[in-house]
Amino acid sequence: MIAKTYSPQEIEAKWYQYWLDNQFFKSTPDERESYTIVIPPPNVTGVLHMGHMLNNTIQDVLVRKARMEGKNACWVAGTDHASIATEAKVVAMLKERGISKKDLTRDEFLEYAWEWTHKYGGIILQQLRKLGASCDWDRTRFTMEPALYESVIDTFIDLYNKGLIYRGIRMVNWDPQGKTAVSDEEVITKEIQQKLVYIRYGIVASHEWQGASLETNHLPLTTDHLTIATVRPETIMADAAICVNPNDERYKHLIGKKSVIPLINREIPIIADEYVTMDFGTGCLKVTPAHDPNDYALGIKHNLPVLDILNDDGTLNEKAQILVGQDRFAARKAIIKLLEESGNLEKTEEYKSNVGTSERTGAVIEPKLSLQWFLKMEQLGKPALENVLNDHIQLVPPKFKNMYRVWMENLRDWCISRQLWWGQRIPAFYLQDGTVIVARNKHEALHKAQHERLLFALTEADIEQDEDVLDTWFSSWLWPMSVFKPSGDPADPKAGPNDLAYYYPTNDLVTAPEILSLWVSRMIIAGYEYQGEAPFRNVYLTGIVRDKQGRKMSKSLGNSPDPLDLIDQYGADGVRTGMLFSSPAGNDLPFDEKLVEQGRNFSNKIWNAFRLVKGWIVTPSPVLGEGAGGGVLAVQWFSAKLNMTLAQVNDDFSKFRISDALQAIYKLIWDDFCAQYLELIKPAYDTEANTSLPIDRDTYDATIDFFEKLMTLVHPFMPFISEEIWQDIRHREPGSSICVARFPVAGPVDGQIMADFDRLFEVISTIRNLRNSKGLSPKVALPLAIKTTDTSRYKPIESLLQKMANVSPIQYVAEKSRGASFVVKGDEFFVDIVGDVDPEQERAAVQKDLDYQVGFRDSVLKKLANEKFVANAKPDIIEREHQKLADANAKIKALEAQLGIIERG
RNA sequence: GGGAGCUUAGCUCAGUUGGUUCAGAGCAUCUCGUUUACACCGAGAGGGUCGGCGGUUCGAGCCCGUCAGUUCCCACCA
Numbered sequence: 001m002i003a004k005t006y007s008p009q010e011i012e013a014k015w016y017q018y019w020l021d022n023q024f025f026k027s028t029p030d031e032r033e034s035y036t037i038v039i040p041p042p043n044v045t046g047v048l049h050m051g052h053m054l055n056n057t058i059q060d061v062l063v064r065k066a067r068m069e070g071k072n073a074c075w076v077a078g079t080d081h082a083s084i085a086t087e088a089k090v091v092a093m094l095k096e097r098g099i100s101k102k103d104l105t106r107d108e109f110l111e112y113a114w115e116w117t118h119k120y121g122g123i124i125l126q127q128l129r130k131l132g133a134s135c136d137w138d139r140t141r142f143t144m145e146p147a148l149y150e151s152v153i154d155t156f157i158d159l160y161n162k163g164l165i166y167r168g169i170r171m172v173n174w175d176p177q178g179k180t181a182v183s184d185e186e187v188i189t190k191e192i193q194q195k196l197v198y199i200r201y202g203i204v205a206s207h208e209w210q211g212a213s214l215e216t217n218h219l220p221l222t223t224d225h226l227t228i229a230t231v232r233p234e235t236i237m238a239d240a241a242i243c244v245n246p247n248d249e250r251y252k253h254l255i256g257k258k259s260v261i262p263l264i265n266r267e268i269p270i271i272a273d274e275y276v277t278m279d280f281g282t283g284c285l286k287v288t289p290a291h292d293p294n295d296y297a298l299g300i301k302h303n304l305p306v307l308d309i310l311n312d313d314g315t316l317n318e319k320a321q322i323l324v325g326q327d328r329f330a331a332r333k334a335i336i337k338l339l340e341e342s343g344n345l346e347k348t349e350e351y352k353s354n355v356g357t358s359e360r361t362g363a364v365i366e367p368k369l370s371l372q373w374f375l376k377m378e379q380l381g382k383p384a385l386e387n388v389l390n391d392h393i394q395l396v397p398p399k400f401k402n403m404y405r406v407w408m409e410n411l412r413d414w415c416i417s418r419q420l421w422w423g424q425r426i427p428a429f430y431l432q433d434g435t436v437i438v439a440r441n442k443h444e445a446l447h448k449a450q451h452e453r454l455l456f457a458l459t460e461a462d463i464e465q466d467e468d469v470l471d472t473w474f475s476s477w478l479w480p481m482s483v484f485k486p487s488g489d490p491a492d493p494k495a496g497p498n499d500l501a502y503y504y505p506t507n508d509l510v511t512a513p514e515i516l517s518l519w520v521s522r523m524i525i526a527g528y529e530y531q532g533e534a535p536f537r538n539v540y541l542t543g544i545v546r547d548k549q550g551r552k553m554s555k556s557l558g559n560s561p562d563p564l565d566l567i568d569q570y571g572a573d574g575v576r577t578g579m580l581f582s583s584p585a586g587n588d589l590p591f592d593e594k595l596v597e598q599g600r601n602f603s604n605k606i607w608n609a610f611r612l613v614k615g616w617i618v619t620p621s622p623v624l625g626e627g628a629g630g631g632v633l634a635v636q637w638f639s640a641k642l643n644m645t646l647a648q649v650n651d652d653f654s655k656f657r658i659s660d661a662l663q664a665i666y667k668l669i670w671d672d673f674c675a676q677y678l679e680l681i682k683p684a685y686d687t688e689a690n691t692s693l694p695i696d697r698d699t700y701d702a703t704i705d706f707f708e709k710l711m712t713l714v715h716p717f718m719p720f721i722s723e724e725i726w727q728d729i730r731h732r733e734p735g736s737s738i739c740v741a742r743f744p745v746a747g748p749v750d751g752q753i754m755a756d757f758d759r760l761f762e763v764i765s766t767i768r769n770l771r772n773s774k775g776l777s778p779k780v781a782l783p784l785a786i787k788t789t790d791t792s793r794y795k796p797i798e799s800l801l802q803k804m805a806n807v808s809p810i811q812y813v814a815e816k817s818r819g820a821s822f823v824v825k826g827d828e829f830f831v832d833i834v835g836d837v838d839p840e841q842e843r844a845a846v847q848k849d850l851d852y853q854v855g856f857r858d859s860v861l862k863k864l865a866n867e868k869f870v871a872n873a874k875p876d877i878i879e880r881e882h883q884k885l886a887d888a889n890a891k892i893k894a895l896e897a898q899l900g901i902i903e904r905g
Numbered sequence: 906g907g908g909a910g911c912u913u914a915g916c917u918c919a920g921u922u923g924g925u926u927c928a929g930a931g932c933a934u935c936u937c938g939u940u941u942a943c944a945c946c947g948a949g950a951g952g953g954u955c956g957g958c959g960g961u962u963c964g965a966g967c968c969c970g971u972c973a974g975u976u977c978c979c980a981c982c983a
Contacts, residue, residue, distance in 0.1 A: 294981045582917050601945040608943035772949045868963035877924050
């Protein structure tokens, strides 16, 4: 006995294990065409969230379909070492154990990091299995594993040797929480409500340099002062100058004089530069070269000293003289109070401004001057831009091309060094005199120093390696290439020597638009630099999964359902389809549990269709059973419908219209197969024998065939239920699977049968409607009379009509007959409704239809009478108008006749 | 401050070169129904001036202009 409702839990676990055991997801190069997707590697610290679900479902759909099309499908999984995020997790773990990172050596710390990675890392890959992801797990890679580490180092060395990597002191984005530099792309600007603080700076009367007095904390107020406006009052101690616009009449007389920083009484010059906007704030700008990129530039121009008063963690250092040790934000509050007390605070204003925050830690970015490694981007970026603009690489949807172009045309050098330990250590080695040698390791560096610089006396002890690691993206930009590099471990091959040549370029990349610049563009750059070819053909950009209020789903908001709970509740198939029902590429997905519920219902619908068919008794020979007269035609019709939908689905897939493809399949299965086809061929029930009558073998076989095709069609979307049914519906050899069954191919569509059935369905639904509106039970058979010029249109489908609309008997008439009447495609139908038919109501309905038809006919006539239309429109358009006119005229004639009957009574 | 996109039914979205009865789909809503696959169901129904205005055209949801709302990207006004 098959369960009445579909319960996915055991079925899903069972088949996933079966797929793994039989290695259906395994891919090795062969003579077939390859289809490859590399997963956007989730952070090794990550856990599955709704965004992953959407993203990976799409990838799985694409991979499964390709696999069923006979391609050598390969979906490579893996994780990203995510330096900042992972290092933060490890530091937290250490803290719990009472260990401070400061007390550890680099190697000790890394040991803990690996311990963490092995213990907690990669959970997400396990979770993906629950979703049904058909990755070749044997190929699972990690960006910190030896082979990939090596690739990163080699790439660095290569780019360095090409002169594209340099080291220099620059103003970088400093993350005080992660205590590392981050690249421009990792900074997210947010509008934040701040206070614009107006501070009075005294002016030194004498032109002579007096020297700053550090002894006195409070300068006697001079009558002469100027006021600056700043959102960063805690940095005034680092001021190097006050700057005004040279054309500003208010301050011309002050240029060249000295001003005094409040609280610390340090004198700074008053300088002039056109950079200063006269009508913002007070027109006076405090110049703080160490803590603002613009001020830094101004400082260089005017040769100002740089005084950095912040520690790496964002606290004030001793150079600040006051508030030392306090966090910058605490200091900001505190200094306002101090300024107020000293009488230097003029006022504060509420002010909104954009503040950069760290993409990884969320901390407010501190512009900081430091020595970092950079990659020159200008030349490297050229092919990456060109090949997207010319569609060699296609962005889906194409609206993202614009964003991409703007970004690629304004590439800035990439700060690739990070002040962390978890990551690929920069392969730069310093001799005592500061000489830089870039080499794979210390040994090689020494060799180089000895042979290229003839420093034969050197030993490894004289060489220090750079302490920094490389930006995580500097390893993930190689991902589509490095995953196909042999692991170097013969016991765990992961990839063979020919894999890169076979799988690269990959086919599709599925990822979020937010990392288009951070990751996608850089993979393209690396692809052209090292393979001379794009890393993928298409980039499918998913949207963001949002809650009903349109907020991004996030852990901190707590507005995201747990994906595994959802899978538990609705089944992986239900969740997958639910997420894809309304997710056009590039659009955000406003998530609603209703969608997943709809997905689950769909599973259940399929399940019950299966139950129905499984329960049928089949005649031993292809004898037409009772009511099977229309069976042959029903089979022909559904065959046509199936082929039509197949063509549609293939077209949708070719355009990456995944949601549309799913919807087409959904309607085909639910409406056409279940609601129509199965009802058409369903054998009658023998109440006496208390059993359903047998179905003829031909119809049954055709139905099983359809069912099988439908399962293969839906399999990319619903891998589990489709496998369960596919295995059961026919005898299967051990080790077979729908995973590698052939995706159905569209055949020809019989237009005639489609038209015939359209007419049939219209008649059926009109009769049902009639019944509904009159409140008649579907159990009561109604006599039907048909007035048609061609009875052969209906004779063969009488049994179907009878079954679907419960009409009986059916007779053909030459004249009007009694009962409610309607017209379908020129033929008239009379349903002999027993009981009260309100003639007035019926007359009104017919009249309304007639009015519409007449109006429509007149509009067509008008169009055809328009000389300009006839002269300009294409011939086939005009032909259509004539056809419309003929149709309308026929309808009007029939409706008028109908009115006549009603009125005669 | 610049640039790009979006605005179609209560919600989420289709609508391909302007032309079939073109104003669609799914969900939601309403009515009826415990019919022997499924109430996680069935049979029906209602619902939109295609953001506003103007233009091009024989003809505009679709092309152009403009205004409004909205989203995103870029940008150093402290």
